[in-house]
Amino acid sequence: MAATSRGRGRPFLSLLPFLVMAVVAVLELLEGTGTGYLPLLSLGPAFASLSGGVRRAAAVGALALLLCVGLAAHNDIFGTRPNTLTFISITGVTAAGMLASAIRVRNERELADIRTVAEAAQRVLLRPVPRRVGPIHAAVRYISAAARARIGGDLYEVVTTPKGVRVIVGDVQGKGLGAVETAAVVLGAFREAAYDEEDLHGVAARLEKALTRHLTSEQFVTAVLAELGSADRILLMNFGHPPPLLLHADGRIEAAEPPDVAPPLGMASLAGQCPPVYEVPFAPRDQLLFYTDGVIEARDGRGEFYPLAERLEVLRAADPEKALDDLQADLLRHVGAPITDDAAMLLLRRRHH
Secondary structure, eight states, X not given: OHHHHHHHHHHHHHHHHHHHHHHHHHHHHHHOTTSOOGGGGGHHHHHHTTSSXXXXXXXXXXXXXXXXXXXXXXXXXXXXXXXXXXXXXXXXXXXXXXXXXXXXXXXXXXXXXXXXXXXXXXXXXXXXXXXXXXXXXXXXXXXXXXXXXXXXXXXXXXXEEXXXXXXXXXXXXXXXXXXXXXXXXXXXXXXXXXXXXXXXXXXXXXXXXXXXXXXXXXXXXXXXXXXXXXXXXXXXXXXSOOOOEEEOTTSOEEEOOOSXXXXXXXXXXXXXXXXXOEEEEOOTTOEEEEEOHHHHTOBOTTSOBOOGGXXXXXXXXXXXXXXXXXXXXHHHHHHOSOOSSOEEEEEEEEOOO
16 A cells, blocks of 8 residues: 555656746746745656656756756846845755756665565575365465565464474564564475474474574563374464464364464473473364464554454455465455564465365
């Protein structure tokens, strides 16, 4: 939405210098000598610095000087002291506008480079999940609150291992580059541990070890680990993360709550032991939705949270990608504005044998 507003405002900014100078010229012609409107022509090159480059600012400044000459000659004040001061004023504002345009253009190019790097980092850090992996269909959606960066502290991954399909969805405490770096550490450790370790406890221990080496403050990561084998069940470990929501084929909805509350990753010393692995049924055509708190904490204009569990009926579409598109669209309609926190959603649908 913000991008649309900027797009609509760009033509107006382009026309604004000419509109201002036209109004000044008309007033000067109507009012005549001594009215003092000519100095306002300097507004033209001043507004020109808001859009376009250095050449455009110079061209608008030259046009303002030509108008000043023509109007001064028309009103028989050309060469007078006030008219000379007006020339100097327009010239000075034009020079300042050219400098401002040069700085703005340079900053815009630097921002474009930063966005390109951020998008490349996102493709490496948050790789697209395979649409079909083992016995499931998978789909993912990520919405970043930092629209210009397009990347934040939420993380997800789906990998196929000899033990089955293993999944992580998590949320790094904090924001900015520090959160992105921590997310990269977690995902790197998970991608290795998911293949090497015999069970989810081993995977969790590797993640905790990696974070212990990396974290230097009170930062932590909430996360859910999952493992899906050939049986009609899925194993879960929850580290202080919102519980996944299970949508059964018959329409029943339940939260896959852990048996005990556990601290996030990076704070294992507070618990003294790893949280238990628990299992939930996951039969053919069942769906399991993992999400981050940016989804359930998204508020509408009245301050009401998004009622995710009440909206899962939109996931009934035959294609999981379409189902998650519908859920994302419903979330954005609820908010009605850019979201204020990163939000990730990962949908697993058990294929029918």
